[in-house]
Amino acid sequence: MSRQALYRAYRPRSFAEVVGQSRVVLTLREAVRQGRLTHAYLFSGPRGTGKTSIARILAKAVNCENLSPSGDPCLQCASCVALERGNHLDVIEIDAASNRGIDEIRDLREHLGQAPVMGKQRVYIIDEVHMLTEPAFNALLKTLEEPPEHVIFVLATTESHKLPITVLSRCQRYEFQRFRVGEIQERLRQVAMQEKIQMSPEALELLAEFGDGALRDALSLLDQVSSSVGVEITRDHIEDMVGALSPGLLEEIVFALTADDLSILIRAIDRALQEGRDPRQMLRDVARELRNLVVWRQAGPDLFPSYRRDWLARLDGMVPNNILPGVWFEALDILTEGEGRLKGGFPPQLVLELALFKTRQHLLQSDSPNNRVSRADEAGIKVVQPPSSGPSPMSPEPPPVISEKFQQALDFIRRERPSTYALVKEARCRVKGQRLELCFTFPAHLDLMKSGTHHDLLERALKHIYGDEISYTLTTESNDGPTENADVTNREPVVDAVNRSDVAISAREWFGEGIRLIGFE
Template sequence: MEKFIVSARKYRPQTFDTVVGQGHITTTLKNAIKNQQLAHAFLFCGPRGVGKTTCARILAKTINCENPGDDGEACNVCHSCVSFNEGTSLNIHELDAASNNSVDDIRTLVEQVRFAPQAGTYKVYIIDEVHMLSSSAFNAFLKTLEEPPGYAIFILATTEKHKILPTILSRCQIFDFKRITTNDTVEHLDQICKKEEVNADKAALHLIAQKSEGCMRDALSIMDKIVSFTNGTVSYQNTLEHLNILDADYYFRFMESMLAQDLGAAMLLYDDIDRKGFEGDLVLNGFAEFIRNLLVCKDVKVANLLQVVESFKDRYIAMGKQVSVAWLINALNILNEAEIGFKSARNKRLHIELVLIKLSYLSQAIELGGDENGKKKVVDTAKPVAFRQIPVIGAAPARAAAKPKAAPEAEARLIIEETPARKPSAAAQNLPPVQTASTPQTATTDQTAKVKLGGLASIRQQFVGKGPKAAGDPIALSDERLQAAWENFTQQLRDTKNPASQSFVMARLQINNHQHFTIVTNNNLEQKFIEGERRPLSEYLCTVFNNRSLLFVIEVDENVVYQETAEKTVTSREQFIAIIEEYPLIRELKDRLRLELDF
């Protein structure tokens, strides 16, 4: 029975032309060989399974070939090529740095470099996973890597370029390998299937290429497993079952139910998926990728980014025309947030069902919040609520016009004045007197009236003639009178040991007009203390000046600068200078004794 060899080893490329997806590197290497411009050290870096070690071996075989072709490829016929293919060549040395990463291993390698090749032109040293070397090993390798013998060539391969010392990178010619595209992987797998006489669907190979994520070695390993599982037939359904991938048909059915706002169908469909053993995060990730593909279909410029099975492309394009861009973008945001919070969710199934509920009614949310393009609707110009202005009862027009505009900190007041010329109506005369803080209810009133107050006019009638009686004309504000009243009120606060008294002492008064003044404080703390005494202060001043319309505001003067005099610290040197200026003999004594002072 013939010994089985995995496809990754059996079909490993033997020439530069058979390397898949790395044309930018193979062309450069072939030209360097033809022009005899080979560097003494190469660094091949890139993802796993993309051909780094393979290219290193092909390069080592080609530069030692006795009869190279015009295209820069090895002949595979000469003694050097045959010995290399059989693994018996003495000019090629491979070192696994993952298990040989000590200083002693590198020193052994350096000692071998001293010996010239017995046959062939070059001795090639391939160091795989070079990033695993220790710092000491790197340092021991630096000198040899910088100035090796003319027959020695070093090829370093790594998947983590950032872990290599900059001194190593500066001594190497760096080649960056890229991930193999899905189309290149599918074509290579199809060629191998034809050689192995395996029946494979293009759709199945496309799924394998997507699962491998640009790694050819993984793609070949997956295909070997499926061939063994299906006994030589690689079909789309078998590949889905083996790779544990949800068919795109499920996502199309999800989309149809959500566009129809059929939550029941979506819930039943997820229950079917859950019974088959698929995890919730796999469903979220797959559906997000499905939405992304639909979004790609909306723009012709990026249609080449749609990497799906050929049989589904037309279906994706048709579905993409039915869905708005706003719906797709909002759905992607919901799925992204759900996928992030999936691990922390206790009830995984409920977490997925909540996502289905949001997506099923997402169309309604978009209609309420914006137009079909996802933009917010322009609301009509906002109109303020129309409030009917209530005139002050008994207020004279001239006084209303002369009333100053209060500052934001001013206290709002309802001013009710009595108009002597206006007499209350008969209905108003029967009303009982209104109790206020300043006018107690008289007990001599015998008349009682049961009148329903059904409107603002009835309420006004209660207050006509009930305002406080003025003892005389209001007293105009002046600096002397206001300061005297202020000091008197401050003294009352001191007598009651009120802590706000100090703030009243520090405050300054500024008169704005005949019934409005400003209290200026030095900081917010003083402002709060005076604000706490606003009501008793207002009552006191209104009584002193016989003016119920007296207003004041409290402001903070932020430009006040406090200058604190601090004593200047005198240094030892300054003290000595001051002493010798007062007593010159001390300087003479210092000079005669040749003293040195440590200032």
């Protein structure tokens, strides 16, 4: 005997079993309980949100012989059992995608006059009703205008905008919403427990996210991965199944989008493709995280579940914080455009690389000093870039031997983890006696470098190359004393006052910390 798919085995059989869609369920249940049913319903919403399932529950309820006081079908009478088995004579399901012509609708109209055989009402469920032809819609419209009293139509569609307004106006409309990630996660947990499927919490969270608001899709993914994995399902199993990026690879790509070294991005893409990751899913993953990063920075962490906050905080520390939201939106547009090109038959790897390279170029150009000045000019603010600092006598260049060894350490780190290499490469390296000092421009980069993974790799690389002959410290330029020339630090008091003003503070927030105001109009 063939095994039943999970999404079919755990399809809700009564209003009480429906997950989510509380407004739809409450209204329909009350209408059934009070006997105030209409002749035509329209269920519209994304796929996998329960439109057909609730249509069947409604058909059960209106024909149930022992309806409960709450409006739920009993699931035990002859009518309920027949509908569960799919052989109820008074409930007719029609797939409009394959029965879309006027002949099928004419045939339906010829049988409308027949009285119910098993129940009280004849219920016609027309799925994907937007697929009907124009003549078929015209024929259906005449039926909806004057239906027999014993007939109820339930029309289901994912694209209600394609329905004629004349059909929409004759139906009682219900909008189905995407499921929340928490709702999908809880349902998956219940199903996994009943099916004795072992899953790690991380795998459960990821599976709920990949459901993309559709519970049916999430259950199908669970069914697929549980059939191929004989042990506990982990995050890696889910990522391999859908071709998604692992957290490490995703972190490297996001970091590489704003790193100066293009080779970091090239290597990260190559690694992902070597691991068999799907280019379309890769673009979706990157776009999703960039969108989340923008929301995180603009609205704060409250909009995200707790298990996502640590991850987004890490990304926030890796990416420059002086890129404007509008620039991010344009970058997202580049990524979505790339995903669209993948449907056009172009080589997937070429489209993926082109989309990510263009995104990186756009982000780096928007963060360049020239761009900051031009945006300041548009705002009517006069700015001047600080003069470049010459080599400080307190910061001698490392001796050749040390430099050569440090390059070996960098090569070691590059092979192990490109994102750590990018962080270390951005820092200034100096030697004071037998102490190596890495000085970071941004405090966020220093904090990221001190995190476990990056710090452990740095320590391992230095020990591998230098042994015990040298120690190291991590610092930022803000802790390293002033690096500007005297003529900059000793400007006139009025200029200093201007740079302490609210306008100056706002300008630095918008255009970066590396600018100083010499006056404003």
